[in-house]
Amino acid sequence: MSERKRYLGELIAEFIAVMIIIIFGDSVAAMIVLYDPNPYQNAYWGVAIVWGLGVTFAIYATGAVSGTHANPAVTLALALYRGFSWKKVLPYCAAQVLGGIAGAAVVYLNFHPVIDHYNLTHHFTRAGDGGAAGVFFTHPGLAVTAMHSFVVQIVLTGVLVFGIFAITCQYNTMAPQANSGALIIGLLVAAIGASSGFLDAWAINPARDFGPRTFAFFAGWGASAFPSPQHYWWVPIAGPLVGGVVGAGIYQFTLRPFMPNYTADLPAPPVPDRAPTTAAPPRAEPVYMAPNSVTPAP
Template identity: 60%
Template structure:
């Protein structure tokens, strides 16, 4: 039986990981939305890279303790396809959401005067959604909630497919452990660069839900929940479905055919084949 203090440490690590991601990522979003001229409006790749490097940092800080799921969609996929204990999953997800709330609170602490000045200058209110894009996502131009739902399934499936490949001990072309964090960060950056304008590429239920929950109590109210067009559930449900699909694609269409796995030998060791573990 696992020692309780190990689980506590894992939950703290998941909370810290998501807090790092949201603090840095939402701060970059604040730089994008609140300043004119913005450092990112004409260099959007920099915004994407900030999110990606935040993910890399979070993995380096917490990966040895919890594996740095940092995403309920990843946690679900690991339960379904990599033997992560189901009893831990709800606790991991709660820790991830708490970390996202704390991260949003830290961003609010830093940028609150800038948020208020931005809204005043543009005749906006928090209840009307002023500066909400700093914290949580919404559909972009010409994107309906239904379209966003499908988009986020696709993008999260790509994310989890990539994570499974990058962290697979049987995959001979995958990076080794010390560089996998950087490649996962680049994967997040690439997804944002490819499709971020569609609906802000949440690809992570905690990344959207946690800041949205904080903002509901920080004055945004109905702009956060239920949000225009009752959108709040889309960046929660779609990534969970997409993560499960991405995990299934890797498990059944790639993992089954890896030569090392079929030969029963992972990199550097031999033994019976089994699904590899978490992200760390």
């Protein structure tokens, strides 16, 4: 396969990975936002699990092609710390955002009659009241300001990317192998959502929020999407990017140097741009990786 064709496949894989995550995640958000009583009223863990399983399925589907970053925060961290090509960072991020737009369009195709019914019943409008906006993009929850949410996004994305780096570290003898790593990453996403999702709907992924938010802007939500109340739109972009760099850096400089067989004075083995298709020692370091997710804003 030519390098050009392989690169095209990587971008398509990133697009599809985020689209899969949004189809699952925004659909479960629609279930909890649009229905009263909703099926997850007393089982919020189910919402978090759906987001996590969306991530897991996306990794299994696309990891062998692109590594399933599925998150600009992950792509940036891999470029900074694990040798991912800088020339691929912006194209990967663009493919991820486009995947978010496409995933939101699929969710809208399925749920738009229910969205309209919800807004009519509650006397909401899309642009004026942001009716049903929580299906597509995030917003601060109870007593949370935009600036506090910025801090929350740094912390939660830091936890996510720290976990991803630990799970995919070639020197971590306790980390899962390639075929089970995807499940563990999905559970990590679910755990973050279940423990902190009500704060601001745990975007932890710029593409997860910016892509569906862009779709919603053109689908009638207008100012509710951009600039959004409290001019919030930038928070789920900047916060995760900062958090990913911080979380990955903490792992790289605190735990990784003490891992078995790690030799700091020797160059690291070359890192492929794609995830390995099988688990075999020694494991290739970072590869398939992650993403992120979110639940509807309260």
